Amino acid sequence: MDTLEELNRRGFVEESIDPTLDLFAEIEKLKKEKNAIILAHYYQEPDIQDVADYIGDSLGLSQEAARTEADVIVFAGVHFMAETAKILSPEKKVLLPDLKAGCSLADSCPPHLFKKFKEKYPDHLVITYVNCTAELKAMSDIVCTSTNAVQIVESLPKEQKIIFGPDKNLGAWVAKKTGRDLVLWNGACMVHEIFSREKITKLKERHPHAKFIAHPECEEAVLQMADYIGSTTGLLNYSIKSEAKEFIIATESGIIHQMEKANPTKTFIPAPPNNNCACNDCPYMKRNTLEKLYLCLKNGSPEVTVPEHIIREARKPIERMLEISASLGL
Ligand code: 13P
Numbered sequence: 001m002d003t004l005e006e007l008n009r010r011g012f013v014e015e016s017i018d019p020t021l022d023l024f025a026e027i028e029k030l031k032k033e034k035n036a037i038i039l040a041h042y043y044q045e046p047d048i049q050d051v052a053d054y055i056g057d058s059l060g061l062s063q064e065a066a067r068t069e070a071d072v073i074v075f076a077g078v079h080f081m082a083e084t085a086k087i088l089s090p091e092k093k094v095l096l097p098d099l100k101a102g103c104s105l106a107d108s109c110p111p112h113l114f115k116k117f118k119e120k121y122p123d124h125l126v127i128t129y130v131n132c133t134a135e136l137k138a139m140s141d142i143v144c145t146s147t148n149a150v151q152i153v154e155s156l157p158k159e160q161k162i163i164f165g166p167d168k169n170l171g172a173w174v175a176k177k178t179g180r181d182l183v184l185w186n187g188a189c190m191v192h193e194i195f196s197r198e199k200i201t202k203l204k205e206r207h208p209h210a211k212f213i214a215h216p217e218c219e220e221a222v223l224q225m226a227d228y229i230g231s232t233t234g235l236l237n238y239s240i241k242s243e244a245k246e247f248i249i250a251t252e253s254g255i256i257h258q259m260e261k262a263n264p265t266k267t268f269i270p271a272p273p274n275n276n277c278a279c280n281d282c283p284y285m286k287r288n289t290l291e292k293l294y295l296c297l298k299n300g301s302p303e304v305t306v307p308e309h310i311i312r313e314a315r316k317p318i319e320r321m322l323e324i325s326a327s328l329g330l
């Protein structure tokens with residue numbers, strides 16, 4: 001039977017918070033007390049982004065996790081991101097405000113099935129998108145993110161055969177950009193797969209001067225319409241550099257918070273999905289709340305752990321990605 005301590009460690013003990021507490025001030029105090037750093041992905045709710053020490057895309061967050069001198073990393077993102085931080089900094093305590101903050105794309109590639117898939121292509125090198133489990137990374141030769149996927153494929157000899165997983169949309173985009181024939185795993189993200197080409201076309205007609213910008217996890221039919229395709233950091237930078245005043249954004253809506261902060265006179269419109277949902281929220285990213293972040297910092301739980309043998313194997317392909325990225329100045 002699980003002890004109370006074990007349940008607490010895994011974040012199963014619900015705790016109420018004094019409603020008069022100033023959570024922003026409490027979090028600042030706890031960060032100092034525990035020598036903790038908060039790393040947040042752009043898809044987190046605005047309050048979380050505002051208390052974070054570093055906000056970034058998957059590549060930036062991995063780089064920051066590898067270089068931080070904090071004792072505790074509070075990872076405001078999803079499970080695979082916190083696992084990556086733990087693999088790069090195994091001596092540190094890595095906390096995730098809600099352990100159920102998973103990822104539909106990571107779930108679309110169960111390691112036992114990927115192992116069989118990989119066995120069918122014994123002479124292929126395996127590149128996996130960082131949005132996958134630690135177990136999958138341990139089966140890979142190089143990890144990549146949406147910022148560096150094209151450059152990582154291009155860094156390999158032309159004759160090198162490659163398996164790319166788990167995202168088929170990112171894989172197809174990389175194959176098109178590099179002219180390489182990649183063997184793709186059939187996985188996808190539930191948020192990026194549902195943008196509606198028809199509704200975007202109508203929205204563009206109503207906003208003829210708006211730039212349409214998209215994350216490469218979107219389907220090819222949507223990417224074909226884009227003025228710019230890039231990672232979350234790429235999209236944010238484009239919104240800053242572009243002279244346009246209006247943008248239609250085909251990715252998770254959390255990024256709009258930083259776009260609006262950086263460009264107070266510009267307008268950002270979330271791209272419409274196929275369903276009737278008005279927003280493009282990732283249900284996993286949005287499991288984290290400021291309250292859960294405060295509690296996890298206060299209690300030192302829930303903690304993300306990775307078995308030692310997986311850390312050993314998964315570290316090599318992640319470090320290879322970081323080395324290639326550093327050599328390219330990414
Ligand atoms: P980025 O690395 O571009 O931030 O993407 C992360 C992600 O989860 C996209 O769905």
Ligand code: SF4
Pocket residue numbers: 078102103104105106131189190191192252282283284285
């Ligand atoms: Fe995973 Fe998609 Fe959410 Fe990104 S937006 S964390 S790929 S489910």
